[in-house]
Amino acid sequence: MAPMNPDVSKSAQFPDRLSFPGRLPFLGINFLVGDIQTGIMPLLAVDLAYSLHWKAGQVGVALAFGNLALLLAQPFAGMLTDRLKEKRWAFFIVSTLFALGCLSLLGRPSTLRVFFAQGLIGVSTALIIPFLSAMAMGLTGKEHFPRAMGLAQGANHAGSVAGALVVGFLARHWDPPVVFLFYGVSSFCAGLLALRIPRGSIDPLVSRESRPDGAILPLQNVLKIPVLLFFLTVLLFFTANTAMLPLAGEKLANRMPEPPGEVIAWAIVVTQAVMTVVSLLTPRIVRRTGAWKVFIFCLLLLPVRGLGLSAASTQSGILEIQVLDGIATGILSVLLPMLAAEIARGSGRFNALIGFLGAMISAGGFLSQLVAGQLTEAAGTDAAFLVLSAIAGIAFLFGIAGGRKGWASSTASPLEPISPSEG
Known part of the structure; x- marks a missing residue:
């Protein structure tokens, strides 16, 4: 008997696309991971600058080191995720490593301990990202993956x-430092939740976008020129994007009497509240508008946001502009994995591509923190915002050029079914 297509079996087994085995633990993991991943970098920046009195350039180097560790580990993390059949225990181990990195920041850490913690957090984060995408795909199947990613994000x-x-x-x-203890506990609890997902419910073939025979294609068959151009656009976008939230937090801290940690927390609340709503709506938006148009829209918002943050002079003005970050990043958090799934269709390389895509994001984060830290120390936050806006404008132009070159047309719509003969 011919093997059943895993995507078809998943779809038939779970006709209600909002329901799948391990749904609550999976969403709980994403809830806790969102907690620990989003806030730790900007809060560490504030803690180093205001509690330990590091200079802006030193803070930028420390944050850049964490992003560098993430960058170097991410491609290997994606390929490892494709190979590992047991995702639950692997995720538990990785989340425990993240927790140890957070605990290393307790007290008044030395420079060496800060860099050790950043390296540990960076490497563990590199594995967390593809594991979560693999879980979403393996639990629900390709047909329901966009909706699952919307819920997860x-x-x-x-x-x-x-x-x-x-x-x-x-x-x-x-x-x-109590904040880092909180992050460590949250990460460890996320690992425990992974063990609550029913054993055997994560299909290893479906989780890597493989054909029923389990074949894995060579990477050169997947990483073609239009796809590389897409990755370059993502790199430029996150080079401009990553440092804007910490810089906005620093600018807010200079205008508000509250403790710096509380200030950056409010900036995160504004951004993430918008992202929560937007990410849930993204699958429907993409279905009606098209993936490429939505992607270009996100690219356009970033230079507008940078210019606005440079010109903003009040607390309310800075927080209002952060809404743009919530819109763009909320959409991309769902859209980018959807596009990666289509690039990888039938290749068995889905998580490897998530790893390479994550590497572009991390490389952008590394460059962003490094450039922004030095610019802020030399010319102030407003000048840093202007330079980041210029980089965002270049990313927008690359996105337009890439669309005309056909990178978007080299992948199917994220909602189109894939025939076994494709890929």
Whole structure:
């Protein structure tokens, strides 16, 4: 008997696309991961600058090191995820490593301990990202993957809002290092939730976008020129994007009497609250508008946001502009995995592509923190915002050019069914 197509079997087994085995633990994991991943970098930046009195350039180098560790580990993490059949215990181990990195920041850490923690957090984050995408795909199948990612990212951003509120409370009543203890506990609990997903419910073939025979294609068959151009656009976008939230937090901290940790927490709350709503709506938006047009829209919002943050002079003005970050990042958190799934269709390389895509995001984060830290120290935050806006404008132009070259047309619509003969 011919093997059953895994995507078809998943679709037939779970006709209600909102329901699948392990749904609540999976969404709980995303809730906790959103809490720990979004806030730790900007809060570490504030803690180093205001509690440990590091210079802006030193802070930028420390944050860039964490992003560098993430960058170097991410491609290998994606390929490892494709190979590993047991996702639950692997995720538990990785989330425990993240927790150890957070605990390393307690007290008044030395420079060496800060860099050790950043490296550990970066490497573990590199594995967390493809594991979550693999879980979503393996639990639901390709047909329901966009909806599953919308739900996952909605939970992720809601977790960021909840975590930021808790962090704001902790920053007001306790010393800043308590925040890192909170993140460590959250990460460990996320690992425990992974073990609550029913054993055998994550299909290893479906989770890597493989054909029923389990074949894995060579990467050169997947990483073609239009796809590389798409990756370059993502790199430029996140080079401009990553440092804007920490810089906005620093600018807010200079205009508000509250503790710096509480200030950055409120900036996160505004951004993540918008992301929560937008990510839930993204699958429907993409279905009606088209993936490429939605992607270009997100690219356009970033230079507008940078110019607005440079010109903003009040607390309310800065927080209002952060809404643009919530819209663009909320859409991309769902859209980018959807596009990666289509690029990888039938290749068995879905998580490897998530890893390479994550590497572009991390490389952008590394460059962003490094450039922004040096610019802020030399010319101030407003000048840094202007330079980041210029980079965002270049990303927008690359996105337009890439669309004309056909990178978008080299992949099918994220909602189109894939025949076994494709890929």
